[in-house]
Amino acid sequence: MTLVRNHRLPLSGNKYKLLILSVVFWAAACSPKTQPIVNKPQPSVTPPAAKPAEKPVATTPVKAAKPAPQKVSGIAMLLPFNLDNLNQGGKYSKADLQKANMAVEYYQGFKLALDSLTSNGYNYRLQLLDSKDQPAEARNLSLNPKLYNNDLIVGPIFPDGIKAFNSTNTGITKKPVLSPLSPASPSGFHSPLLITAIPPLDYHAKRAAQYVYERLKAKKVFVLKSGFSVDNNYLTPFKQQLDSLSKQHVKLIPLTVVRGDLKPLLPQLSKTEDNVFVLPSTNQAFLQVTLRALDTLAKAYPVVLIGHPSWEKLTFLRADALQRLKTVITSSDHVNYKSGSMIGFIKAYRKAYHLEPSEFSIKGFDEGFYFGELLAQSETGTLKPETLDFEGLHNKFHFVKKPTTGWVNTHVYILKYTNFELKAIE
Incomplete structure (x- = not known):
């Protein structure tokens, strides 16, 4: 361009x-701009020999066609x-x-x-x-x-x-x-x-669900909830998309996390395959405690974390912890400078x-x-x-x-x- x-x-x-x-x-400067029309010069032609004068013939004047605007x-x-x-x-x-x-x-x-x-x-x-x-x-x-x-x-x-x-x-x-x-x-x-x-957020959640199903091939997904209803703005379309893609064969296991306690999930975790967690919250206090607990859990169990798209702009999140948790998020912005x-x-x-x-x-x-x-x-x-x-x-x-x-x-x-x-x- x-x-x-x-x-x-x-x-x-x-x-x-x-x-x-x-x-x-x-605003005034952005007026319509036109390309100049270039008239090509006509090649010179030798005039023919003069003919005897003839009577003028009446013709109907033809108006020149107006150029298309x-x-x-x-x-x-x-x-x-x-x-x-x-x-x-x-x-x-x-x-x-x-x-x-x-x-x-x-x-x-x-x-x-x-x-x-x-x-x-x-x-x-x-x-x-x-x-x-x-x-x-x-x-x-x-x-x-x-x-x-x-x-x-x-x-x-x-x-x-x-x-x-x-x-x-x-x-x-x-x-x-x-x-x-x-x-x-x-x-x-x-x-x-x-x-x-x-x-909108719906399409972020649907894209994340598609990634979980097609790329991670998860058989079950652990959902870590904060207890605030705002989490459902992400979780509802995520679940709908995952159910649609898997024909409800992928099981969602929700847990409302209190003070970072993840022990109720231990019997269902795998030590050989990635355990996929979805964390849809943006609440700072909840995230800091829960991510710390999840980081500790990752020392004994393989973890892949799906985060909220707003995490990209949350400055209190630690990049080293998110990297250890193999964190994936969606984004509508990605600029290659x-x-x-x-x-x-x-x-x-x-x-x-x-x-x-x-x-x-x-x-x-x-x-x-x-x-x-x-x-x-x-x-x-x-x-x-x-x-x-x-x-x-x-x-x-x-x-x-x-x-x-x-x-x-x-x-x-x-x-x-x-x-x-x-x-x-x-």
């Missing part, structure tokens, strides 16, 4: 406020810039500033992707609106007639905003709406045109914005490139994500469409702790 240099970012003053202010000006794909972005805080007397709270900065970083990556695609002759009209991270504002935006001429709506970012935006029965709901950063389950939004780019495409993206991003790209910038670039190309190549402007898989910088896109929940990206990676860090194995 070819990356096109973007407009430079001024560096004086408050960095974050300038970033947010610059959004307004950059170039297609322009319209995209509207509803992001929480909270620009009202820039007014006199206004002030960003820490939380609002984090959300605004995230919105700017995502936008920068998305726009860089569209600029890259224009080198292929594609044209885009990008419209920015401030969702303010307020459900009431998201509902008002869904009634905004300015959105009707767009082919894709990107945002709002957070679940409450997505739900509010899709709650109104207006014409805008007939447009596809991309949920760009939230892994919230689309079942709670009841929108057949919602596109969920970040795989040594790949040529990633190195090229970082260089282009630095040139455009004089900043390092964040995870939101990377996701914005992937989604901008994927959906920008889908829109440009669609003759009718209708999106069909289920027809095209894509390998981006942070994840692959494999969308499945369901009548009531729209499109959902189902691809997640399998990561394993190796050399004290997580590495993709599938």
Whole structure:
């Protein structure tokens, strides 16, 4: 792919406020771009000999055919810039500033992707609106007639905003709406045109169950429960998938662990084959005690541990213990910073914005490139994500469409702790 240099970012003053202010000006810069038409010179021809004059013949004038207008794909972005805080007397709270900065970083990556695609002759009209991270504002935006001429709506970012935006029965709901950063389950939004780019927890649990059945070939699985009902958000789809794949031949053995006591499981453990444990909790106190007990158990019994996808960002977990437990987790993000495409993206991003790209910038670039190309190549402007898989910088896109929940990206990676860090194995 070819990356096109973007407009430079001024560096004086408050960095974050300038970033947010610059959004307004950059939006205008993303105007439709056209390729020049080149007229080839005609070869010189020797004129024929003059003929006797003839009477002119009346002819019907023929109008020159108008060139077909170039297609322009319209995209509207509803992001929480909270620009009202820039007014006199206004002030960003820490939380609002984090959300605004995230919105700017995502936008920068998305726009860089569209600029890259224009080198292929594609044209885009990008419209920015401030969702303010307020459900009431998201509902008002869904009634905004300015959105009707767009082919894709990107945002709002957070679940409450997505739900509010899709709650109104207006014409805008007939447009596809991309949920760009939230892994919230689309079942709670009841929108057949919602596109969920970040795989929800259900698909992590199902992928883990597939790994347990197909790769580990486990005959029984020990489930270590914290006693909190939130564990079921992971365990329910995990069990459903495992039962479906094994036709209920793999036995799940649950244990609610109290103060790290794993002794009730000892009679059922094997000393020769891997004992597969699933630990769906993210509670710090419970995890620290239970993982310590499991680490002790692993000295006498071979253990393979399946963890929650959120563990990737839990800083209190010890990589050495997780490696001894042969821990495997799923993830919707896996960035190879040594790949040529990633190195090229970082260089282009630095040139455009004089900043390092964040995870939101990377996701914005992937989604901008994927959906920008889908829109440009669609003759009718209708999106069909289920027809095209894509390998981006942070994840692959494999969308499945369901009548009531729209499109959902189902691809997640399998990561394993190796050399004290997580590495993709599938």
